[in-house]
Amino acid sequence: MTDQQPLLDVRNLCVDYPKRGAWRQKARVLDGVSIDVRPGETVGLVGESGSGKSTLGRAVLGLSPVSEGEVHFDGEDISRASAARRRELASALQVVFQDPYGSLNPAMTIRDTVTEPLRTAGISRAEAVQQAEILMDQVQLPSDSLDRYPNEFSGGQRQRVAIARALIRRPRLIVCDEIVSALDLSTQARILDLLMEIQQESGVSLLFTSHDLGVIRAVSHRVAVLYRGRLVEFDDVRKVTEDPTDPYTRRLLMASPVPDPERQRERRVAYRREFPGAVTA
Amino acid sequence: MSIETPQAAEKTSVRPGAWKRLISNPLGVTSVIVLLLVILMSILAPWIAPHDPRYALLDQINASPNATYWLGGDVSGRDILSRLIWGGRTTLVAALIVIVVAVVIGISTGLVAAYAGKISDTVLSWIADALLAIPSIIVLIAVYAAFGPRIALSMFIFGILISPFLFRLVRALAISVKNEAYVEAARVSGVPPVRIIFRHILVVIRGPIIVMMADITATAMTIQASLEFLGLGSINTVTWGGMIEQGFIAIYQAPLSVVWPGLLLTVTIGSVALLGNAVRDALVPGRASARRRRHSVKTPTRTGGAWKKHQDTGPSAFLTVKDLTVSYPHGEELRNVVEGVSFSVDRGEVLGLVGESGSGKSQSVFAVLGLLPEAAQVTGGQITLDGAPLPLDGQGRHRPRRMAYVPQEPMSNLDPVYTVGYQLTAPMRRVLKLSMRQARAHAMELLSRVGIHESEKVYELYPHQVSGGMAQRVLIAGAISMDPELLVADEPTTALDVTVQADILDLLRDLQMERNMAMLMVTHNFGVVADICDNVAVMRSGAVVEAGGVDKIFNAPEHPYTQALLKASLEGAPTRDFTTGGGHD
Numbered sequence: 001m002t003d004q005q006p007l008l009d010v011r012n013l014c015v016d017y018p019k020r021g022a023w024r025q026k027a028r029v030l031d032g033v034s035i036d037v038r039p040g041e042t043v044g045l046v047g048e049s050g051s052g053k054s055t056l057g058r059a060v061l062g063l064s065p066v067s068e069g070e071v072h073f074d075g076e077d078i079s080r081a082s083a084a085r086r087r088e089l090a091s092a093l094q095v096v097f098q099d100p101y102g103s104l105n106p107a108m109t110i111r112d113t114v115t116e117p118l119r120t121a122g123i124s125r126a127e128a129v130q131q132a133e134i135l136m137d138q139v140q141l142p143s144d145s146l147d148r149y150p151n152e153f154s155g156g157q158r159q160r161v162a163i164a165r166a167l168i169r170r171p172r173l174i175v176c177d178e179i180v181s182a183l184d185l186s187t188q189a190r191i192l193d194l195l196m197e198i199q200q201e202s203g204v205s206l207l208f209t210s211h212d213l214g215v216i217r218a219v220s221h222r223v224a225v226l227y228r229g230r231l232v233e234f235d236d237v238r239k240v241t242e243d244p245t246d247p248y249t250r251r252l253l254m255a256s257p258v259p260d261p262e263r264q265r266e267r268r269v270a271y272r273r274e275f276p277g278a279v280t281a
Numbered sequence: 282m283s284i285e286t287p288q289a290a291e292k293t294s295v296r297p298g299a300w301k302r303l304i305s306n307p308l309g310v311t312s313v314i315v316l317l318l319v320i321l322m323s324i325l326a327p328w329i330a331p332h333d334p335r336y337a338l339l340d341q342i343n344a345s346p347n348a349t350y351w352l353g354g355d356v357s358g359r360d361i362l363s364r365l366i367w368g369g370r371t372t373l374v375a376a377l378i379v380i381v382v383a384v385v386i387g388i389s390t391g392l393v394a395a396y397a398g399k400i401s402d403t404v405l406s407w408i409a410d411a412l413l414a415i416p417s418i419i420v421l422i423a424v425y426a427a428f429g430p431r432i433a434l435s436m437f438i439f440g441i442l443i444s445p446f447l448f449r450l451v452r453a454l455a456i457s458v459k460n461e462a463y464v465e466a467a468r469v470s471g472v473p474p475v476r477i478i479f480r481h482i483l484v485v486i487r488g489p490i491i492v493m494m495a496d497i498t499a500t501a502m503t504i505q506a507s508l509e510f511l512g513l514g515s516i517n518t519v520t521w522g523g524m525i526e527q528g529f530i531a532i533y534q535a536p537l538s539v540v541w542p543g544l545l546l547t548v549t550i551g552s553v554a555l556l557g558n559a560v561r562d563a564l565v566p567g568r569a570s571a572r573r574r575r576h577s578v579k580t581p582t583r584t585g586g587a588w589k590k591h592q593d594t595g596p597s598a599f600l601t602v603k604d605l606t607v608s609y610p611h612g613e614e615l616r617n618v619v620e621g622v623s624f625s626v627d628r629g630e631v632l633g634l635v636g637e638s639g640s641g642k643s644q645s646v647f648a649v650l651g652l653l654p655e656a657a658q659v660t661g662g663q664i665t666l667d668g669a670p671l672p673l674d675g676q677g678r679h680r681p682r683r684m685a686y687v688p689q690e691p692m693s694n695l696d697p698v699y700t701v702g703y704q705l706t707a708p709m710r711r712v713l714k715l716s717m718r719q720a721r722a723h724a725m726e727l728l729s730r731v732g733i734h735e736s737e738k739v740y741e742l743y744p745h746q747v748s749g750g751m752a753q754r755v756l757i758a759g760a761i762s763m764d765p766e767l768l769v770a771d772e773p774t775t776a777l778d779v780t781v782q783a784d785i786l787d788l789l790r791d792l793q794m795e796r797n798m799a800m801l802m803v804t805h806n807f808g809v810v811a812d813i814c815d816n817v818a819v820m821r822s823g824a825v826v827e828a829g830g831v832d833k834i835f836n837a838p839e840h841p842y843t844q845a846l847l848k849a850s851l852e853g854a855p856t857r858d859f860t861t862g863g864g865h866d
Binding site for chain 1: 749
């Protein structure tokens with residue numbers, strides 16, 4: 001399986017954003033990043049704020065402009081795809097965003113939201129609704145949810161709706177941008193379970209960004225670590241989370257506290273020994 | 282356990298349609314009826330008006346209501362009722378022209394400005410500003426003077442002149458939602474731009490637009506009547522404004538001739554404004570209910586036995602909370618969001634309050650701090666600090682400065698208008714009565730204590746110039762500036778990166794130990810609890826389900842909910858192995 005053609009191949013990707021308040025100056029938020037995602041695989045992107053992990057997902061989706069480098073999807077360079085080509089790609093490339101409160105149109109019923117991608121593709125309303133009903137079942141929401149508006153749902157339920165919307169066109173790759181970071185712990189676990197279940201059934205590839213190494217470790221086959229716009233490590237999940245080579249990855253791993261008082265005490269001491277901080281008196 | 286059972290809220294089974302909601306609103310019904318009557322009256326004027334509105338009877342000049350002229354006669358002996366009926370036409374046509382012109386120009390240019398990029402935005406905004414600077418009433422008077430009393434022309438021009446209001450509103454609203462996640466999700470789904478603009482932007486922002494459209498319509502009616510009142514109208518056109526003008530001539534002989542058109546104009550304009558609000562309320566779903574529904578509480582599970590043991594050390598503890606109940610009004614009744622919660626923290630001790638959203642952990646802490654929202658009521662229990670009971674009613678003012686607070690969102694808890702230094706020193710000068718120089722020196726000390734090296738420089742900075750971690754250090758410096766004995770931290774590291782979190786936790790631990798403070802730490806993260814807490818209370822649905830020392834809770838949790846929460850933690854979960862076909866291995 002490992003020698004398969006990658007589905008998504010990001011080569012030497014650079015993204016610049018205009019600097020705030022500056023005239024024609026640009027800030028490089030992504031600098032020469034190369035990763036690939038194979039069919040049926042989850043690649044986790046981990047990093048702290050400003051690492052560029054969300055930008056990478058957005059560049060793949062065409063929501064952020066690519067300055068240099070290429071994004072190959074199924075062999076085709078889509079980094080500078082036209083608006084019309086982008087609309088066609090919607091059948092294969094989908095997204096689920098972080099904020100469960102902002103990712104659903106408050107003025108549309110769940111039915112309209114979930115069926116919209118199909119309706120846009122010219123599929124009849126009756127057929128789209130039928131598909132939506134099947135999906136509601138798949139994401140474990142009651143079928144009468146379709147008549148409701150987003151404000152009647154909890155954060156976890158909204159994320160299920162967002163997942164249903166992403167799935168309805170049977171895409172080959174879904175970009176999941178921090179999709180569980182706003183959710184409670186137990187809700188988070190359920191959403192991740194659902195996602196992995198769907199992946200096993202459908203073989204969809206996932207590009208999964210998170211700041212939480214625990215989440216990344218649970219869902220990813222391979223993990224890319226980003227630090228200030230650069231790729232510092234990209235390897236199998238075990239290698240990265242158990243025996244990282246890069247010092248920043250080590251720091252990230254050791255900084256996150258574990259729910260075990262005794263082990264956490266040891267980790268804290270070890271962390272301070274390896275990365276003497278500014279604070280400790 | 283069921284924390285997030287996938288079930289929709291048990292609200293109304295099917296949402297009533299927008300029309301039904303409009304009709305069920307008394308103000309909506311009233312305004313709809315009034316406006317329908319006015320419109321019908323204007324359309325049917327030729328058939329229902331008892332007299333020709335221009336027909337004058339000499340004996341009816343300034344007449345009181347009588348059998349011939351039911352509402353009396355005007356200054357020329359014409360029938361007031363018939364003139365009222367015919368006059369509605371002018372008002373409605375004028376309003377219609379203005380609103381159509383303003384909507385077409387205002388909404389389309391507003392959307393273009395929000396979308397088409399910088400240059401068109403700048404140009405359109407300039408034009409809008411220039412139009413707003415023109416005094417419209419003077420322009421309209423000039424139009425009347427130059428072209429004669431042509432209502433359609435003048436109202437068309439007024440529509441253009443008033444369109445910048447709609448332009449500005451639409452532009453600002455569209456900019457605020459155009460980067461929302463659902464708009465981007467629609468783009469990714471291949472939804473064409475025009476459809477995005479209508480379905481995902483215009484529909485979402487329609488509430489304020491509808492209200493402004495009603496305002497513009499009402500203004501148009503007023504302006505049209507004012508122009509007529511100034512005597513600019515044609516003698517041949519019957520208008521309410523013109524009727525008021527003519528009524529004024531004979532106001533001492535026949536005051537009623539002013540009252541009738543005035544009343545009708547006022548009622549019509551008022552109905553338009555009310556209808557705008559009612560339509561907005563009927564169309565925009567969930568406007569009445571809050572964006573995020575919280576505080577919904579099911580039957581709380583009662584405190585287990587484990588806590589009681591820990592509680593026995595309570596009475597002498599520095600902070601004790603006993604049987605605390607916090608309620609919010611919900612319709613007629615009160616709903617408890619915190620019910621019978623007890624915990625205690627001693628000096629030199631860190632207590633973690635853990636739970637998921639809606640567990641009541643923040644509400645309990647706000648009750649301790651006296652920072653509960655106005656609607657909340659403490660309906661039971663007692664809070665004592667160092668043996669002395671704290672007042673539970675009223676808003677926070679009675680909290681001794683022996684307690685301090687570190688909030689969750691460092692950025693939004695610093696005032697963007699003032700420098701870091703000012704925000705640190707202001708309370709010291711006011712409460713501790715320090716001089717400016719003393720306060721500054723103290724602030725410098727505190728800043729370097731919380732690990733800020735260039736304290737001189739940071740002192741002068743504004744909040745937007747510092748990072749989130751730095752802002753949290755500043756807030757911690759502020760919290761310890763009054764030498765508190767109890768430090769309450771509400772998710773102090775949730776908004777921060779993990780590496781920064783590690784530093785902030787170290788800082789809090791050092792300060793707590795150094796000053797032997799009692800610390801109350803609210804968090805949802807069991808890693809943070811393991812890192813910093815001595816004791817922990819697990820909360821769910823407004824009640825403490827289990828409490829005890831950290832080692833006991835982590836190693837031998839008794840309550841099924843605690844067990845489930847610990848199990849949900851992903852730490853130590855197996856990794857996935859692609860070569861064996863995915864999934865947990």
